[in-house]
Amino acid sequence: AQSVTQLGSHVSVSEGALVLLRCNYSSSVPPYLFWYVQYPNQGLQLLLKYTSAATLVKGINGFEAEFKKSETSFHRTKPTAHMSDAAEYFCAVSEGNQFYFGTGTSLTVIP
Amino acid sequence: ETGVTQTPRHLVMGMTNKKSLKCEQHLGHNAMYWYKQSAKKPLELMFVYNFKEQTENNSVPSRFSPECPNSSHLFLHLHTLQPEDSALYLCASSQDRGGTRNTIYFGEGSWLTVV
Numbered sequence: 001a002q003s004v005t006q007l008g009s010h011v012s013v014s015e016g017a018l019v020l021l022r023c024n025y026s027s028s029v030p031p032y033l034f035w036y037v038q039y040p041n042q043g044l045q046l047l048l049k050y051t052s053a054a055t056l057v058k059g060i061n062g063f064e065a066e067f068k069k070s071e072t073s074f075h076r077t078k079p080t081a082h083m084s085d086a087a088e089y090f091c092a093v094s095e096g097n098q099f100y101f102g103t104g105t106s107l108t109v110i111p
Numbered sequence: 112e113t114g115v116t117q118t119p120r121h122l123v124m125g126m127t128n129k130k131s132l133k134c135e136q137h138l139g140h141n142a143m144y145w146y147k148q149s150a151k152k153p154l155e156l157m158f159v160y161n162f163k164e165q166t167e168n169n170s171v172p173s174r175f176s177p178e179c180p181n182s183s184h185l186f187l188h189l190h191t192l193q194p195e196d197s198a199l200y201l202c203a204s205s206q207d208r209g210g211t212r213n214t215i216y217f218g219e220g221s222w223l224t225v226v
Contacts, residue, residue, distance in 0.1 A: 032213065032214075034214065036217075041220075042219055042220065043115075043117075043201050043217040043218050043219045043220045044201065044217040045217070046215075046216060049214060090154070092215075097208035097213065099156070099215055101153060101154045102153075103153045104153075
């Protein structure tokens, strides 16, 4: 079975700093990869997805994610953190007809 | 704004009550899901329906009873729940269950508190 690992359950960055959220998956076959965001008291919102096209995927609000097959990773970055980026972020993998979620990374942005 | 609508957003119920959570998707999808999200725990997939047929039940206690009358609507009937069932219940849908069409879209969630 697939597993999804998000390194760092809590990440704190200063406003204006680079944001890096890490995600690794276990499959040897490149799956479909996703990032979701969850703001307080809300459901999960799709941010971006990788489906075997370009390895660098651009999402909303300036976030990007890069698929690296050799590292089985799909890390997510944003050059400049804003206060509004504070939320819980989930990496997810779709393989076959199954969906696998990471345990989430809580991002705090410090003014 | 979401194509998946859940009601009610908040529910408080006693352990002997019977209540239901409702989900409606306006995306024309064929698959619908119930997830449970508890504090400090990973997302738990509870049930999956594809073309109105239940395709997965991940060992969910019988006090949770799903119903899918058509591809647009999904219910979760609740009865004799326990305090540990308090959580955020998320409904989701996808075009179908395979390949590139398997992008899941979530509703806003229903916060359930069992007292």
